Amino acid sequence: MYLEVYVDVIFIINFIMDFILLATVKRILKYESSHLRICLGAGVGAAGACLFAVTPDINRLLRFLLAYFLLSYLMVRITFSRKSWRERIKAVVLLYISTFFLGGLLNGLYYYTGFGLYLADNSRLYLLLAFVSGTAGMLIFAGFLKKLRYKESExxxxxxxxxxxxxxxxxxxxxxxxxxxxxxxxxxxxxxxxxxxxxxxxxxxxxxxxxxxxxxxxxxxxxxxxxxxxxxxxxxxxxxxxxxxxxxxxxxxxxxxxxxxxxxxxxxxxxxxxxxxxxxxxxxxxxxxxxxxxxxx
Known part of the structure; x- marks a missing residue:
């Protein structure tokens, strides 16, 4: 028995999601970064996801440390290269929070609405919906966090x-x-x-x-x-x-x-x-x- 893995699909999906997440972090923290650097950071994250997909036998603890610490920090390091290590740690934490929000949003749309039935056999439509809803959701999320931080008179x-x-x-x-x-x-x-x-x-x-x-x-x-x-x-x-x-x-x-x-x-x-x-x-x-x-x- 073997598992067939579509690396190109995994890369595209993760690249889109990582791009949305890094752009959200940039918007909330007001960090300077070009679209090229965001693409590079998202590309590294997507490549890491592909690597983990084709190495399923890797130790779980090692996979956790590599994916949620090293890879996340590397994505932030590439995207926000001019920031200090403290500012990058802040960006990594916000990246985690944004990931949980985006994951919850997409899972909710898939499992708790009628979209899951229509998208089960249509990966392209799911990809489009994920991109549109993910972008809209993260814009709302970023706006909400900015309002929490924002003081009306300062x-x-x-x-x-x-x-x-x-x-x-x-x-x-x-x-x-x-x-x-x-x-x-x-x-x-x-x-x-x-x-x-x-x-x-x-x-x-x-x-x-x-x-x-x-x-x-x-x-x-x-x-x-x-x-x-x-x-x-x-x-x-x-x-x-x-x-x-x-x-x-x-x-x-x-x-x-x-x-x-x-x-x-x-x-x-x-x-x-x-x-x-x-x-x-x-x-x-x-x-x-x-x-x-x-x-x-």
Missing amino acids: LYPAELVFREKVVRAVGFMDTGNCLRDPYLGKPVIVTEYTVIEPLLTNSENTMLQKLLDNFEEGCSSGDFLEWKEAAGEILPIRLIPFHSVGKSGILPAFELDKVVLWEGEEETVREKVLTAVSRRKLSVRKDYQIILHKEVM
């Missing part, structure tokens, strides 16, 4: 980086900040001009001050284009319309190279962040100088 130490210049300030997470670039759809944070000033050259500061003066006086987009041409596009500026209680207008914005936020010992790094610039103080008590966007965290 201050974050922040670091803004532009052309190798760095300034530090305090950011406030405002759930009501829905500012976006009207053309690209990117989220926009708002920073006080006094914080931005040290990052810019004298000519850029002069240009920005003139823009702020004119916007406060109600200049049109045509005036803005004239200013931009006159300045020779010294600083690439974008127009961000805003609406608040009893007031609306336009804020000039430009793209920072990087924004770093700290939540305790946890560090969140975001590259190419749009910041609008405001001359007015954002906090009456002056306890923060940046209004953050929820999608930046």
Whole structure:
């Protein structure tokens, strides 16, 4: 008696599931990683599953240690290569939790709904359902965990980086900040001009001050284009319309190279962040100088 194993099917299924799990870990922990690295991590996990499938006689304890410790850590190590070992351990733990959730979701769909009867002889349909339901389920799971971690009103130490210049300030997470670039759809944070000033050259500061003066006086987009041409596009500026209680207008914005936020010992790094610039103080008590966007965290 022998067991016929379809290694290609095992690889594809495990690759898809591992990709979903690693993408979920990235989304929840806000770790930086490219799609290529997620694919590489998922590929290693899928290859390990194939190896265990063709070696059924391996010692159970050894299989457990290799699969749930070494292989899981290797997947995380490849996917999040720039993180410290403590951050990787956190990712491994979350990978376990996500795996239990995804496994429970798929088992529930298969055994406790009518789908199991229709999918018994159709592996392709099961694979498609697993991918769609798994992705949807993990997005819901990630959103739920983020809400548990999220505090509606919180201050974050922040670091803004532009052309190798760095300034530090305090950011406030405002759930009501829905500012976006009207053309690209990117989220926009708002920073006080006094914080931005040290990052810019004298000519850029002069240009920005003139823009702020004119916007406060109600200049049109045509005036803005004239200013931009006159300045020779010294600083690439974008127009961000805003609406608040009893007031609306336009804020000039430009793209920072990087924004770093700290939540305790946890560090969140975001590259190419749009910041609008405001001359007015954002906090009456002056306890923060940046209004953050929820999608930046």
